[in-house]
Amino acid sequence: MFSRSLLLRFLLAWYLGFSAIMAIAPADRQFWAVASVLPVLLVIVLIVSHRAFPLSNTSYLLITLYLTLHTIGVHYTYAKVPAGMWLGQLLELNRNHFDRIVHFSFGFLLTYPLEELFRLLTRVKGWVTYYLPVITILGLSGLWEIIESWVARAARPDLGLAVLGSQGDIWDAQKDMTAAFYGSILSVLIVVIFRMLAQESDEFTEEALLSMEEESVEQPS
Numbered sequence: 001m002f003s004r005s006l007l008l009r010f011l012l013a014w015y016l017g018f019s020a021i022m023a024i025a026p027a028d029r030q031f032w033a034v035a036s037v038l039p040v041l042l043v044i045v046l047i048v049s050h051r052a053f054p055l056s057n058t059s060y061l062l063i064t065l066y067l068t069l070h071t072i073g074v075h076y077t078y079a080k081v082p083a084g085m086w087l088g089q090l091l092e093l094n095r096n097h098f099d100r101i102v103h104f105s106f107g108f109l110l111t112y113p114l115e116e117l118f119r120l121l122t123r124v125k126g127w128v129t130y131y132l133p134v135i136t137i138l139g140l141s142g143l144w145e146i147i148e149s150w151v152a153r154a155a156r157p158d159l160g161l162a163v164l165g166s167q168g169d170i171w172d173a174q175k176d177m178t179a180a181f182y183g184s185i186l187s188v189l190i191v192v193i194f195r196m197l198a199q200e201s202d203e204f205t206e207e208a209l210l211s212m213e214e215e216s217v218e219q220p221s
Helices: 006-022 029-035 036-047 057-076 082-091 098-121 130-153 157-164 172-218
Strands: none
Touching: 006 036, 006 057, 029 036, 029 057, 029 082, 057 172, 082 098, 098 130, 098 172, 130 172
């Protein structure tokens, strides 16, 4: 599948090339190394498993978009991303919210790939199909915050603060999880609406075809 898909080859080349560029003179080399481990492992898993559990091009595109945002964050450290600083000045915010944007994107961009994966691996149907990705996103967000706290306590003080990215907010971890949760909920709503519209369109087309067939039969020869 990968060898035949131009899009998948492009997405992999984009991620590898962009990561290589962002690896040049990062703001904190140790932070960059620590924060890049899980994304690299994710890419390896996707490459190894794509034959057994192939996702749609849409899912791979969404995953790549998220990884791109994360790569930007680890290059500058989340608290110092220029785009977040510019946004903070524009909206008169009291912190750099780029990390919050990425947490929201974690839920918004990865919920659909997870939903697709659950449909491939399980036989769940109905509302459970949408519940599982949302609760998984929430669980992974909590796990990430725990891992961040472990790294922060084990690392040197300044690296620990960079990993946490709390910027003085004692509720930063909870807000990050909430952002991911809201992103996941929004993603599910969009998927549900899209599928409802697609189903109505299919039903309309089917009714139109049946009507045309009936009119053809009723016409005298």
